[in-house]
Amino acid sequence: MKLYTYPLTSNAIKVSLLLNYLQLSFTEVLIQLPEGEQYKAQFKQRNPNCSIPVLEDDGLIIWESNAILLHLQEKYGEAKAGSESIQKVQSMRWLCWQMGSWNKVVLPYAHQRVVAPFWGMPANESAIAEHADSLPKLAKIVDTHLQQQRYLTGEQLDISDFSLAASLMFWQQAKIPLQEYPAILQWLAGLQASDWWQQSALQLDDFISSGSLT
Ligand SMILES: N[C@@H](CCC(=O)N[C@@H](CS)C(=O)NCC(=O)O)C(=O)O
Numbered sequence: 001m002k003l004y005t006y007p008l009t010s011n012a013i014k015v016s017l018l019l020n021y022l023q024l025s026f027t028e029v030l031i032q033l034p035e036g037e038q039y040k041a042q043f044k045q046r047n048p049n050c051s052i053p054v055l056e057d058d059g060l061i062i063w064e065s066n067a068i069l070l071h072l073q074e075k076y077g078e079a080k081a082g083s084e085s086i087q088k089v090q091s092m093r094w095l096c097w098q099m100g101s102w103n104k105v106v107l108p109y110a111h112q113r114v115v116a117p118f119w120g121m122p123a124n125e126s127a128i129a130e131h132a133d134s135l136p137k138l139a140k141i142v143d144t145h146l147q148q149q150r151y152l153t154g155e156q157l158d159i160s161d162f163s164l165a166a167s168l169m170f171w172q173q174a175k176i177p178l179q180e181y182p183a184i185l186q187w188l189a190g191l192q193a194s195d196w197w198q199q200s201a202l203q204l205d206d207f208i209s210s211g212s213l214t
Pocket residue numbers: 009010011012033038050051052053063064065066099
């Protein structure tokens with residue numbers, strides 16, 4: 001299994017988190033986004049959108065990070081997690097919401113304040129400000145939900161938790177204003193305490209200090 005990735009970005013982080021959680025062995029192929037490698041013909045053959053992440057698994061090529069999560073869950077996940085149809089619908093609801101609403105508002109924080117400086121570029125604060133007014137509304141929805149249950153779809157960890165939490169990997173460094181959402185902070189603290197989250201965090205630290213995959 002190969003993951004074409006640029007590890008610092010939120011859509012890539014969600015896949016790495018799940019791969020570590022499932023303890024799957026895979027090869028990472030670094031696509032140097034700052035050098036425009038995603039536009040090269042060889043990569044474009046794999047993803048015509050010229051974006052990462054892309055998963056190659058037994059000849060199957062999958063782009064779109066949430067579709068990759070679904071594939072990994074279906075093929076390698078525990079049978080019990082997400083097997084109930086109502087849970088699948090709830091999971092799909094959060095995955096769609098993550099891509100359609102959450103990403104637009106939350107992803108720019110880490111992208112501008114962590115990834116851009118890593119690339120030697122100044123943070124474009126107006127890219128954050130453009131959607132920042134919507135953050136309280138979205139965070140409140142998640143927080144209210146998590147006050148009632150441990151994870152997004154119930155008491156079991158679900159791929160939608162990976163999908164939303166990935167963009168919070170650098171939340172303190174990126175100064176994402178989450179202080180008023182205690183249930184989100186509690187959920188996040190629980191995820192951060194797990195082995196697979198810490199494994200991903202260490203891999204990101206390594207990438208930040210070396211600029212390459214180890
Ligand atoms: N909806 C896609 C978004 C993929 C995406 O935008 N990836 C970014 C990194 S997070 C990328 O590759 N950007 C390169 C570019 O736009 O040139 C997914 O979830 O996989």
